[in-house]
Amino acid sequence: xxxxxxxxxxxxxxxxxxxxxxxxxxxxxxxxxxxxxxxxxxxxxxxxxxxxxxxxxxxxxxxxxxxxxxxxxxxxxxxxxxxxxxxxxxxxxxxxxxxxxxxxxxxxxxxxxxxxxxxxxxxxxxxxxxxxxxxxxxxxxxxxxxxxxxxxxxxxxxxxxxxxxxxxxxxxxxxxxxxxxxxxxxxxxxxxxxxxxxxxxxxxxxxxxxxxxxxxxxxxxxxxxxxxxxxxxxxxxxxxxxxxxxxxxxxxxxxxxxxxxxxxxxxxxxxxxxxxxxxxxxxxxxxxxxxxxxxxxxxxxxxxxxxxxxxxxxxxxxxxxxxxxxxxxxxxxxxxxxxxxxxxxxxxxxxxxxxxxxxxxx
Amino acid sequence: xxxxxxxxxxxxxxxxxxxxxxxxxxxxxxxxxxxxxxxxxxxxxxxxxxxxxxxxxxxxxxxxxxxxxxxxxxxxxxxxxxxxxxxxxxxxxxxxxxxxxxxxxxxxxxxxxxxxxxxxxxxxxxxx
Numbered sequence: 281x282x283x284x285x286x287x288x289x290x291x292x293x294x295x296x297x298x299x300x301x302x303x304x305x306x307x308x309x310x311x312x313x314x315x316x317x318x319x320x321x322x323x324x325x326x327x328x329x330x331x332x333x334x335x336x337x338x339x340x341x342x343x344x345x346x347x348x349x350x351x352x353x354x355x356x357x358x359x360x361x362x363x364x365x366x367x368x369x370x371x372x373x374x375x376x377x378x379x380x381x382x383x384x385x386x387x388x389x390x391x392x393x394x395x396x397x398x399x400x401x402x403x404x405x406x407x408x409x410x411x412x413x414x415x416x417x418x419x420x421x422x423x424x425x426x427x428x429x430x431x432x433x434x435x436x437x438x439x440x441x442x443x444x445x446x447x448x449x450x451x452x453x454x455x456x457x458x459x460x461x462x463x464x465x466x467x468x469x470x471x472x473x474x475x476x477x478x479x480x481x482x483x484x485x486x487x488x489x490x491x492x493x494x495x496x497x498x499x500x501x502x503x504x505x506x507x508x509x510x511x512x513x514x515x516x517x518x519x520x521x522x523x524x525x526x527x528x529x530x531x532x533x534x535x536x537x538x539x540x541x542x543x544x545x546x547x548x549x550x551x552x553x554x555x556x557x558x559x560x561x562x563x564x565x566x567x568x569x570x571x572x573x574x575x576x577x578x579x580x581x582x583x584x585x586x587x588x589x590x591x592x593x594x595x596x597x598x599x600x601x602x603x604x605x606x607x608x609x610x611x612x613x614x615x616x617x618x619x620x621x622x623x624x625x626x627x628x629x630x631x632x633x634x635x636x637x638x639x640x641x642x
Numbered sequence: 643x644x645x646x647x648x649x650x651x652x653x654x655x656x657x658x659x660x661x662x663x664x665x666x667x668x669x670x671x672x673x674x675x676x677x678x679x680x681x682x683x684x685x686x687x688x689x690x691x692x693x694x695x696x697x698x699x700x701x702x703x704x705x706x707x708x709x710x711x712x713x714x715x716x717x718x719x720x721x722x723x724x725x726x727x728x729x730x731x732x733x734x735x736x737x738x739x740x741x742x743x744x745x746x747x748x749x750x751x752x753x754x755x756x757x758x759x760x761x762x763x764x765x766x767x768x769x770x
Contacts, residue, residue: 297679312734313680313705504679504706570683572703594682594705623701623708624685 285330286421286482294500301503302393304331309502316505317596320468321639324427325501326489329474330482333396333417335389341409342387346380349406349545351528353538357382362448362463365536366528367402368546372553373524374531375402377516379465381450388416388461388476392518406545421482423489426472426509428640429496434473436492438462442473447641458485467506469513469639511593511602512636514564520575521562521590521604527553530606531562560587561612563630564604568617571626573603578621579628586611589620597636601626644673644767647738651714651754652763655696658738659714661754668714669742670702670733673767678704681730686711686722686744693719693746695753700743702733715753717746 282300291298296307306328310316319325337346346354352365361382367375376395381388391399400415407413425434435442437455442464445451450463458481466472477485490498507517516522522531527550529537539551567573573592578585587607595602603620611618613630620626650658656674660667675681683703693699693713700711722744726732733741748754758766 309679314682314731508705570685572683572708574708594680594703596705599682623710 285328286479287328287330287423287486290483290486291328291500296500296502299503302331302396304393306331307500307502309504310500313502313504313508314596316499316501317508319499320427320470320501320505320509321597322428324425324429324433324493324496324498325505326493326498327424327426327501327506328422329424330421330479331393332422333391333393333399333415334420334476335391335400335403336414336416337387337389337411338385338414339409339411342411343382345407345409345411346387346389347541348408348543349403350378350380351538351544351546352380352536353541354380354382354387355541358449359384360450360452362450362465363536364448366533367399368528368544368550369524370546370549372527372546372550374518374522374526374528375399375524377518377522377533381461381463383450383452383461394519419479420476421479421485422474422476423485424466424472424474425489425493426466426468426501427470429493430470430472433489433493433496433498434462437488455485456488460485466641467513467515468509469634469636469641470509471640508593508596511591511604512595512597512634513639514604514634516562517591526562526606529554530558530560558609560606561609562590562604563587563607563612564635565602565618565620565628565630566598566635567601567603567620568627568629571620571622571624572601573605573620573622573626573628579605579607580619580621580625581607581611581616586618592620595635602635603628644671644676645738646672646760646764646767648760650738651757651759652766653712653714653757654766655710655712657712657714659754659757661748661751664748664751665720666715666717666746666748666754667742668744668746670711670737671763672737674709675734675737675741678702678707678709679734680705681733684727684730684733684743686727687719689719689722691719693717695756702730711743713746714757715746715748716750717748719744720747721745
């Protein structure tokens with residue numbers, strides 16, 4: 281039986297088109313992927329991201345432990361700072377990508393919905409030092425308020441001055457009486473906040489956010505636009521662009537791997553891979569001709585197959601097809617032109633950085 | 643619920659066909675446009691092309707999905723809706739009207755007997 285998030289009734293009331301995703305009944309769209317996408321780029325929208333998993337680590341060695349199971353350097357985190365990271369298998373394949381919240385008395389790991397159970401089992405299996413580990417995924421609901429107007433909307437619900445919360449920082453506070461973790465984070469490239477709360481407060485929180493956003497014409501946003509928004513920022517999606525068969529270096533996630541740490545699971549094989557040189561790289565490309573690249577289509581350089589598409593979509597902000605994929609390193613240079621084998625071959629060019637470069641992200 | 647209108651016939655591949663003498667207008671059904679959602683690219687056959695019923699004659703690309711377009715009847719393409727190529731969202735907005743796709747000069751009107759009635763099409767999409 282698929283699970284329901286604490287906001288499920290709200291999605292039904294708002295005529296969301298419900299699909300099963302990662303074991304949850306989730307809205308794929310409300311008014312349509314493109315209008316919802318444009319709402320987040322231009323004003324403000326709200327996502328139910330309660331399907332994400334939350335694993336809480338307590339105990340005196342929590343920092344040491346988190347630094348052992350993740351690749352980024354969590355010990356560099358200030359109080360309430362948030363960090364993007366990965367967890368690796370001993371062979372350097374990716375278990376998951378995640379957010380690490382360094383809270384006052386605990387560390388919160390926020391993981392992908394589809395990996396939540398697997399990740400919790402993995403963390404338990406590797407448990408060491410003085411730590412207590414709890415899977416809080418069932419009890420925690422989460423809303424993401426995203427868009428250039430996210431701050432004025434969210435500010436109405438908090439006494440503290442939100443302009444003091446920097447990007448990738450959080451605060452434990454209350455939202456008109458509801459205890460929450462509020463962080464300036466998101467998956468859209470726009471400014472925005474993620475609000476974690478106990479599921480029992482979900483209905484109240486939803487009403488509060490929507491009434492705060494009424495003047496800005498705030499709207500609910502489905503998973504479809506969540507994907508196009510993240511894609512335009514070239515953020516990786518676990519299961520498509522990264523998985524247990526990919527390592528963070530070839531995925532372009534070297535910036536969240538810190539080899540100067542004492543130890544992390546997967547460190548030695550990953551160092552070995554680094555020394556040997558990368559066989560393939562995750563590239564981002566834009567379509568030069570008509571057509572939209574799609575997941576698993578082959579990529580050619582001339583007559584030679586050099587890779588495959590991991591994610592492909594129409595980019596609503598750019599009004600053209602865009603994609604990501606792994607190609608042999610020799611073909612991965614910026615500006616290189618390749619062909620994606622759709623029904624008709626699509627000419628594509630490898631580009632640098634995010635596809636969409638005008639986000640309001642702070 | 644998807645709109646199934648009574649004045650046209652249907653195919654299993656979710657096209658609608660309106661026959662007028664020896665010419666037929668074809669388009670994508672309301673059910674198909676709602677399943678695909680946000681249509682962003684349309685590739686239509688060239689005018690003058692001879693097509694066979696069931697043959698793939700074009701592509702409909704939505705943000706998240708791609709679908710082949712199949713000819714409902716055999717004949718020659720005599721006109722395509724250029725407006726919809728420039729503004730594919732017309733299919734989402736008005737599948738049976740402004741979102742029409744192409745006109746065929748029919749080879750054999752009897753072939754239309756193989757098409758689905760509105761009732762049969764309703765049954766088909768209810769199974770989904």
